[in-house]
Amino acid sequence: MNPVKHVAIIMDGNGRWGIKHKQSRNAGHRAGLNTVDLIINQCIHHKIQFLTLYTFSSENWKRPQNEIIFLFKLLENFLKNKINNIAKKDIKLKFIGDLNKLPTKLQKIIKLSEKKTIKKKSLNVNIALNYGSKTELISAIKKIKQKKIKINEKNINNNLYSRNFPDPDILIRTGDTHRLSNFLLWQLSYTEIFFKKKLWPDFNVNDFSKILNKFKNLKRNFGSI
Ligand code: IPE
Ligand code: IPE
Ligand code: MG
Secondary structure, eight states, rough: OOOOEEEEOOOOHHHHHHHHHOOOOHHHHHHHHHHHHHHHHHHHHHOOOEEEEEETTTTGGGSOOOHHHHHHHHHHHHHHHHHHHHHHHEEEEESSOOOOOOOOSHHEEEEHHHHHHOOOSSSEEEEEEEEEEEEHHHHHHHHHHTOOOSSSSSHHHHHHHTTTSSSEEEEEOOEEEEOOTTTTTTTTTTTEEOOSSOGGGGOHHHHHHHHHHHHHHHOOTTTTO
């Protein structure tokens, strides 16, 4: 049985869900937060140590301004309302991505949330925000150059935003789209990938359990036979 240490998720399909049910993409983003709560609880239940959630990509700035503002406000309120509860659940929050480009208010609450949960250890929740894998790799290579150290696998790993967590065992992408959209390109080299048709707000505990069970019985070769 394969152990599950790290699950990464591309939470796709909020916009389509919102249009279908409430004629508003933003309503879908709001509904998607309920699924986030559900999956966080499931990770604690299954004793999974790391959960990485793709929340906003470096390419998502191409979206209409009103949707971008809504998304940032939604996250800001989520953190404001839930941070105490998150800390109580022994969850450590970490944000990965180019955070300097985010609204100042959001940056402040992010820093506060990380500080408040820094000593927590049941579950590490990594939020990929204004995250792009190519930017992450470029920044790692720049750091390596500055430090005048060798370019090798270990040094690249140690200079990525993800330096403190193992590579994902499982990647889930909901929303019936089969691509990586610039997410963890280096870290996903040997990850098992599960594409789900369901839109993120419809993804549920049962869907998650099925994926975990399938994964547990997979033969992972890592190049061997
Ligand atoms: C993913 O859902 C959430 C974000 C990118 C913030 P989408 O907003 O991409 O939903 P669809 O793919 O348009 O339905
Ligand atoms: C990826 O979804 C980003 C997030 C889920 C945050 P997108 O919906 O932005 O991806 P593309 O643009 O369809 O590839
Ligand atoms: Mg999408």
